[in-house]
Amino acid sequence: MPKNRQQKPAGGQVRLRQRFFVSGKRPMFLYSGEIHYFRIPPRSWEKHLAALVEAGCNAVSTYVPWSWHQPKPTLIDFSGRTHPRRNLIHFLDLAAEYNLSVTLKPGPYVMAELTDQGIPPWLTGSHPEILARGENGSPWGEAFVSLSHPVFRKAVARWLTTVSRRIVVPRQARRRGAVIMMQLCNEVGICGWLRGGGDYSQASLDAWFDFLRHKFPSVDMLAELLDREIGDFRDVAPPRGACTTRRDFVLQRLWHEFHRAVYADHVVFVRNVFRRNGVTLPLFTNIGGWVEGRAHDFLTNVTLLRRVPAKAPAVFFGIDHIPESIGPANAHDGIAATRCVDELQCGRGPLYSAELQCGSREHPVQPYPREMALFYRQCLAHGLTAMNLYMFSQGRNDRGRGTDGPLFYWYTALDYRGRPNEIMPELKLLGRWLHHNGGRLVRSTMKPSVAVAFQPYLYENEFILSRLRRETLLDAAALGIRDPRVLRDETLFDGVLRILTLQNISWELADITTRTSAQLSRIPVLIVTSHDIMPAETQQRLADYVRNGGTLVIFPGIPRYDLDFRPCRILADALGIQATPPLASSRVYMPGVQDAPVNSPVIGLKAPHSRQLARTASGDAVGLEIRIGRGRVRFFGFDFRYTSEEHPSLLSAMIGDIPPADPDLRVGGDIYAAARRLQDEYFVFTGNFHRAPRTADCIVLRRRDGSTLDLGPLRLPPLTGLILPVDHRIGRGVRLLFAHAELLECKVNSRRRLQLTLQGPEEVPGRAVFSLRDKVASIRIDGRGLSPKQHGGRLEVSYSQTGQPQILEISFASTR
Numbered sequence: 001m002p003k004n005r006q007q008k009p010a011g012g013q014v015r016l017r018q019r020f021f022v023s024g025k026r027p028m029f030l031y032s033g034e035i036h037y038f039r040i041p042p043r044s045w046e047k048h049l050a051a052l053v054e055a056g057c058n059a060v061s062t063y064v065p066w067s068w069h070q071p072k073p074t075l076i077d078f079s080g081r082t083h084p085r086r087n088l089i090h091f092l093d094l095a096a097e098y099n100l101s102v103t104l105k106p107g108p109y110v111m112a113e114l115t116d117q118g119i120p121p122w123l124t125g126s127h128p129e130i131l132a133r134g135e136n137g138s139p140w141g142e143a144f145v146s147l148s149h150p151v152f153r154k155a156v157a158r159w160l161t162t163v164s165r166r167i168v169v170p171r172q173a174r175r176r177g178a179v180i181m182m183q184l185c186n187e188v189g190i191c192g193w194l195r196g197g198g199d200y201s202q203a204s205l206d207a208w209f210d211f212l213r214h215k216f217p218s219v220d221m222l223a224e225l226l227d228r229e230i231g232d233f234r235d236v237a238p239p240r241g242a243c244t245t246r247r248d249f250v251l252q253r254l255w256h257e258f259h260r261a262v263y264a265d266h267v268v269f270v271r272n273v274f275r276r277n278g279v280t281l282p283l284f285t286n287i288g289g290w291v292e293g294r295a296h297d298f299l300t301n302v303t304l305l306r307r308v309p310a311k312a313p314a315v316f317f318g319i320d321h322i323p324e325s326i327g328p329a330n331a332h333d334g335i336a337a338t339r340c341v342d343e344l345q346c347g348r349g350p351l352y353s354a355e356l357q358c359g360s361r362e363h364p365v366q367p368y369p370r371e372m373a374l375f376y377r378q379c380l381a382h383g384l385t386a387m388n389l390y391m392f393s394q395g396r397n398d399r400g401r402g403t404d405g406p407l408f409y410w411y412t413a414l415d416y417r418g419r420p421n422e423i424m425p426e427l428k429l430l431g432r433w434l435h436h437n438g439g440r441l442v443r444s445t446m447k448p449s450v451a452v453a454f455q456p457y458l459y460e461n462e463f464i465l466s467r468l469r470r471e472t473l474l475d476a477a478a479l480g481i482r483d484p485r486v487l488r489d490e491t492l493f494d495g496v497l498r499i500l501t502l503q504n505i506s507w508e509l510a511d512i513t514t515r516t517s518a519q520l521s522r523i524p525v526l527i528v529t530s531h532d533i534m535p536a537e538t539q540q541r542l543a544d545y546v547r548n549g550g551t552l553v554i555f556p557g558i559p560r561y562d563l564d565f566r567p568c569r570i571l572a573d574a575l576g577i578q579a580t581p582p583l584a585s586s587r588v589y590m591p592g593v594q595d596a597p598v599n600s601p602v603i604g605l606k607a608p609h610s611r612q613l614a615r616t617a618s619g620d621a622v623g624l625e626i627r628i629g630r631g632r633v634r635f636f637g638f639d640f641r642y643t644s645e646e647h648p649s650l651l652s653a654m655i656g657d658i659p660p661a662d663p664d665l666r667v668g669g670d671i672y673a674a675a676r677r678l679q680d681e682y683f684v685f686t687g688n689f690h691r692a693p694r695t696a697d698c699i700v701l702r703r704r705d706g707s708t709l710d711l712g713p714l715r716l717p718p719l720t721g722l723i724l725p726v727d728h729r730i731g732r733g734v735r736l737l738f739a740h741a742e743l744l745e746c747k748v749n750s751r752r753r754l755q756l757t758l759q760g761p762e763e764v765p766g767r768a769v770f771s772l773r774d775k776v777a778s779i780r781i782d783g784r785g786l787s788p789k790q791h792g793g794r795l796e797v798s799y800s801q802t803g804q805p806q807i808l809e810i811s812f813a814s815t816r
Helices: 042-054 088-097 121-126 150-171 190-195 202-215 219-226 246-276 296-304 333-344 369-381 424-441 484-502 536-547 570-575 646-655
Strands: 014-017 020-023 026-028 030-034 059-063 101-105 179-183 283-287 316-321 352-357 386-390 450-454 507-511 525-530 551-556 578-583 587-590 593-597 602-606 610-615 621-628 631-636 664-669 672-678 681-688 694-702 708-710 714-716 720-731 734-739 742-750 753-759 766-771 776-781 789-791 794-799 806-812
Touching (some): 059 386, 088 150, 202 246, 283 352, 296 484, 333 369, 333 507, 352 369, 369 424, 424 720, 450 484, 484 525, 525 536, 536 631, 734 742, 734 753
Parallel strands (some): 030 059, 030 386, 283 316, 316 352, 602 621
Antiparallel strands (some): 587 593, 621 631, 766 794, 776 806
């Protein structure tokens, strides 16, 4: 492939502007692919970069493993003098020749399924005191260190200083092939989550005592909180073993909070090293946590970095999207990951999927191209403004250096030798779509219909509720509280979020511990899955939200304690609600919902001046609506795990009326749909997450001016997604009202001719509807004449789709 295949971006230098990247002044979608030069022979680098350009990508991303480039304390090699695959300079020069912007990820941790995680063995071998340790004093492993240890930090500073001065700074202002952003370490805090335990090394213990000194003005305050005598902060050892008492619970909460402080300090430390050495680029750190294709624990990993925005507000967060396979059971997972990171960033910075699945690190887990293409489009529909295909290229590990054997990743776009795999056509098609639509897509918006409360304190317990360790140290029964995992994973994640998604109700996650009362007041409907424990200030904030006019839908219980496990009934008192002893019934009834199964226990409710919404078979009230101030509360004493046909109807009845979103999209049938708006234009994502064809009887979009446009009916093949163009301005007074295909290109060939490139599945009948002012002389599809229907200013074209890009040409009659 000739090296000028990738055209120079209009306007020159690529840089970040708030929510998206720009080339010069022109908004662009960053479409990147991950290529590990250190796992590919240098003679093949150009072949892999050329294929990346052929796929339509405009950027390349790679780790820069510290352990690979600094094999000895006194040797750092970026030129390949000790090994050809260490010639990072040549790889970056090749990227520049192909005009690919570059994301560099120099660690110190890179993970990347390297046995040393990117940490030089000579460092941990000569300084074993820096190793992180478990409760019994044993090291976590040879590559896991205490992030705050001064010896580790000194070595990290030397490494990153060299990377900054020799590699990054000379390349950050280039107009072609510049380094445009950098990652600060990788998935900070994930090692503790993976182990299900904290760091008990001496360096960590010293930092723990310092943390307590800074958090509590006096030892007496800590002694009162823990209800024990304390002579010195060093008397308070970290928690060990089961959590069965209030004191255990509070100490565990502090232990988890301490680790989050360490993670934030580590991010700030790495950021400062870069900034001191002249790096001016945007900086991010990635968040992982998908387990077997599910994102439950991704939300836990988000909380690991909760302290970062306050200490380093300019640092944004990359998102892992690793669904493995797609279906109705996890159609909401990717949305939840994106929404949670957007909330963590407080709406600042791009929404960047730094690891968007393209292949698999496990050979038996095979993702299929069509379902990955569906997932990519769903991610675009829900706000991504940049994505990195992970992995674009397969790699080969040196002997003993790969945790999963000689090969790194399978089913990638390119194999180790540079041969394309079956997903490559889907990536090319997506690249063409993004080339035409990406600049507008990144500026489009979607206003959700409802907000669902994100409660971080339900997730900040990874050491005592470890999914991967498959054991729990939290004895919820002994503490007299609900198991937080049931509430957050079953009730919230796989109940509320799954049902809202499958019912085509747009939603956002709202962190009720950080959003101000003013911010909450702009939410018309807020759903809260409430636990026995809720911070006092959060209880007050929810009470204020209702008084100020909000609709609060809250279940299954009334908060009884604050975050320190002290009695706290601020919300219950404000709402005037009293709970009766648990009821024997496990069935509830609401208008239109009969005999719906729910979890036990079910709590009866009482409140003055309330209206009954739900009852048991014996008539006990288990759902009430209460008017307070200018707002209302819909309180329910039950929850459910989504297993029954009645559950979607039950949740709809619990929420009640939902104000229309902007844009407002109504769908009849089994197709998922979501809409984004840019001024008067729309991108309407349609997706079939089932393994059989599904139909939408109607898809009705309410426009900005209040008028409606019916896009249906539409029947999609299994595991298929389309982003339909709606109300797109084409030229010559022509507007594409909608098409049952994706718009890849639009050309005005002359004053009398328009040419559109459309692509849709061959199983879907082609349909394109236009609004125009001039009379049409002829219409052709791939050179064949069509007989369109034209009624006044509306033109409708029907044709057969081939599954490949097709050229639709419209010629207008002469106006003379």
